Amino acid sequence: MFKNIEFIKSVFKLEDLPPPEFPEIAFLGRSNVGKSSLINAFLNRKKIARVSSTPGFTKALNFFRVDFRFYLVDLPGYGFAKVPPEVQKHWQRLIEGYLKAIRDFRCLILIFDxxxxxxxxxxxxxxxxxxxxxxYCVVLNKIDTLSPKEIELQTSLYQKTFKLSQETPFFLTSCKEKQGIDHLRKYLFACLGLKI
Incomplete structure (x- = not known):
């Protein structure tokens, strides 16, 4: 599927962003939603994005170049990371600055537990x-932890709370059980103009 996945750099300051040479997909989510696991599942690799049980492990914008065709960007988590407030503010400025930058964003993958x-x-x-x-698309991750009825109730809660339109791409995934990954991958390939 993917032949060449190369870690390019960790960006701690906006001035260090790599040139926007490729289309980009970016993975965002609060701490501990399974973001790194989802990235690994999407790429069909085990240890591309480092998985940690410690919330707030990802401290920078991590750029990966995939098959010299697109950038995959792993963003710091937000929320309950046990870091000082000034660090949280820095991460927020970093994330917001990146998202406001003029780059070829094809999709922001917003991940929720x-x-x-x-x-x-x-x-x-x-x-x-x-x-x-x-x-952007919305991904509700860790569906293996709930019953079908609970999944239905939580899905409805997210859709109503976020006031999502029928057109908003919406995915249910489990990295552990490999559920929903193929559907998400197919959608992101379409965003990137690639064929599976």
């Missing part, structure tokens, strides 16, 4: 990407 209820930080993220008019 389906077990949780959406809170103010989650709603703020949706409002921000809507304000920026960036293309």
């Amino acid at each position: 389906i077990k949780r209820k959406p809170d103010e930080a989650d709603i703020a993220l949706i409002k921000f990407v809507n304000y920026l008019k960036k293309p």
